[in-house]
Each structure stands twice: as structure tokens, then as C-alpha cells.
Amino acid sequence: MRKLSSSGKIAFASVALFAAVLGTMALVQSASARPHPPLLCGPTYQWSCSGPGGPDRLFIGTICEKNDYEAKTGFTCVPF
Numbered sequence: 001m002r003k004l005s006s007s008g009k010i011a012f013a014s015v016a017l018f019a020a021v022l023g024t025m026a027l028v029q030s031a032s033a034r035p036h037p038p039l040l041c042g043p044t045y046q047w048s049c050s051g052p053g054g055p056d057r058l059f060i061g062t063i064c065e066k067n068d069y070e071a072k073t074g075f076t077c078v079p080f
Helices: 002-032 063-073
Strands: 045-051 054-061 076-079
Touching (some): 045 063, 054 063, 063 076
Antiparallel strands (some): 045 054, 045 076
């Protein structure tokens, strides 16, 4: 009778450990499946922009605004 009680404890511990591992795996998968947040535009910076056919220009704006400016004008901007 003693062996039956001991083996029952081992079986219960094995099932509990298996459930904990499965739960952890499910949480890790669901955390990695979340969509990434959108690009954070950040604070306003001063940018030195140069491009074809014109002098360098100073542009003041966020990273998102700089990306739009570069797309519209063809200039390339670096932090000033």
C-alpha cells in the first residue's frame, strides 16, 4: 500500500509539472504573437538635409516627419 501512495504522488507531480510547462509555453507563444507597436516618432530633432540640385537645408521635426520629408523631396537627412 505504501508503494501505491508513493507512485500516486509521483504521478501527480509529473502531471502538475507537465501542466506548468504547457502553460508557460502557451504564454510565451501568445506574447510573441502580439503585433509590434507602431514606430515611435519620438521628440523633435534638428536635421541637416542635402539632396540633388540644391544647397543643404535645416529641417526640424520628428523621425516620422523626417521620413515623409525625405520621401517628398528626395533629400537625405542626418541629425544636426
